[in-house]
Amino acid sequence: MNFSYYNPTKIYFGKDCLNAHPEVFRTYGRKAFIVTGRHSARTNGSLDAVCSVLKQQNLSWCIFDKTVTNPTIPSVREGLDLLKQENADFVIGIGGGSPMDTAKAIAFLANQEIPDEKLFDRSCYQDKALPLLMVPTTSGTGSEVTEYAVLMNDETKSKSSISTPYLYPKAAFLDPSFTLQVNTPTTRWTAIDALSHSVEGILSQKGDPMITAMALSGIAAFGRCRKALAQGKFSYQDREELMYCSLLGGLVLAHTSTTAVHAMGYSLTYYKGIPHGRANGLCLGGYLRLTETVYPDPVKRILAALDMNDSQEFQAYLDMLLGEREAITKEEIERYSREVYIRRNIPNSLLPPTREQIAQIFREGFHI
Template sequence: MWQYFMPTKVYFGEKCIERGIEALRSLGKRALILTGRRSSKENGSLDDLTRALSQIGIEWELFDDVEENPTFALVRNIVSEYRDGSFDFVIGLGGGSPMDTAKAIAVLLKNPTLNVEDLYDASRYNEALPICAIPTTAGTGSEVTQYSVLTDDAGFKKGFSHPALTFPKIAFLDARYTLNLSEALTRSTGLDALCHAVEGFLSRRATVLSDLYAKESIKLIAENLPKALKDPTDLRARENMLLASCLAGMVISQTSTTIAHALGYPLTTFKGIRHGEATAAFLDVIVEQAMIEVPEKVDFVRSVLGDVAKFLEFVGLNVRVPINDEELMLWTSRAKNAPHVQWTRGNFTEELIRYLYERVKLH
């Protein structure tokens, strides 16, 4: 048996905020916008959003200090500052970090007796403010998933979700906002989307429908990530990458991710490697291991990407970090016991996990 649930209404295309803004009337009359410090101002998305909101009479307040890899502390600060704001809905504008933060804030503003730790027990809450998501990277796909990843007080990344409440109600995807992404961000966010598509395709939770989206996403990324890296102003390539990211988000909303994500988290949190690159560093072995169980799917991935390690090298992936023995032991243990493992094809033994970390270790 399988099921499909993806309740987000997606508007895709140039000027989609302006053309689809009426849809936000259904969410209320007062919005809290969460975004980062610079990118949404530089790419024009914040101006487009606030202008459109004002035109239809929706009041808004702006928090523009969302950090990359948002922390429990950040969430607590936002809740403290805006608890009494009487907001009807929350807008996450930017990359994965503002959208993930918006999901946390949407739950906590609606449930004032809860704290950030309670987000990880979905039985503790049965309502949340509606969420609008506007991605400006391509990307996390967070605009169409129920997942939010925060960094806890000990420095470890932890994902939470609710089966219904943390899906955005509405998403606006306009590729013009991705045109000024740096080469490094284009690469890391594009690789994040690729990991979502491939991991979801090879997941033990994959369905007929998620496979359709995953295959199309993999094909789009194989063709368009190199183009976007070569010519950042190629709007068609940017549109195709944004579509691929959204499709891959729809995939993992059904399948979740695999051990590649668990392996990559400490490289991001403790070594500063961007999430997409940290995860992609292990993608070739995810594919190799899946050969044991789903050879026909691995054949498809290789027919599109070629040799996975060589494709990753071709688009510029190169992850090398110092790792000491204590870190190696702790990270190996955490990855081996991560919930992602149950959906991962193959056999990820402690020895294999240790080898994978040794492989990215700077010698």
């Protein structure tokens, strides 16, 4: 048995974990640059909680709340300009995947000049990122513990990642109470995203026994919330389980990266505006069934962790959560399949799909 694992992010998990560890913030600077969205961080209490801790520690801060869903390079540049004007020396991301990825990109670019056309070229990267702290307020992305910042990429007509160990946050504060107000659709899509991270970790070329154990634990946490996700009624315990599922999915993702599921989902988000987790869900069942034809054992372990009998039951459950499908044409599916087939996620899949198999997964996902 041979494997390795690395993740330098200090994790604080649980209700009121910010107030339990206020001293962490003064470790990294004197003025925080808070990156968040326009509304949710104010309504769920996370922004007030962070500002209260900063005030308690005699630290100053400024707020950039113009993040956009599915972050763009221009939105990152706008935040970067404000950070430099404010002379902030560390960054705090508060929110779901979009604010956290925006925060990571801003911190990464604060002390190095990389033109837009070179932004996804790892040979240009230097270890100059500002310290990053993360406060997730959804349970899906896992960005608080990964080395990726995912941005829209018009050149590839997809999403692309700034990927480097320099992007690992210094610390992450995961308080499930900040997710109590998340609406049912968003809770479902983010949960499916977290589930896909762990499933893809097991069905990745980079999977190993340690990753599989971690991933199965995350999948089991999702399984314990199946009824709540179906009914759209969530207790604090459900929110805690989903945040734990998301955290483990992020730890898995940081090691294995993604597979065909994310490659396909990115096209659906870029072209159709389908939320990321939902886009993954439209492809996840089909890829699981395809992999099962050659590698049945890991699929059996995934289904067992979910307390499901077979991949048909898994697909039926996803169908129930996903509901009515978006409109898509056969021509669009063919175009997306051609583009997806050449993406670097594909060879990372345990069973790399052919272009026709990618198209078939799309067709099955949209019931065509």
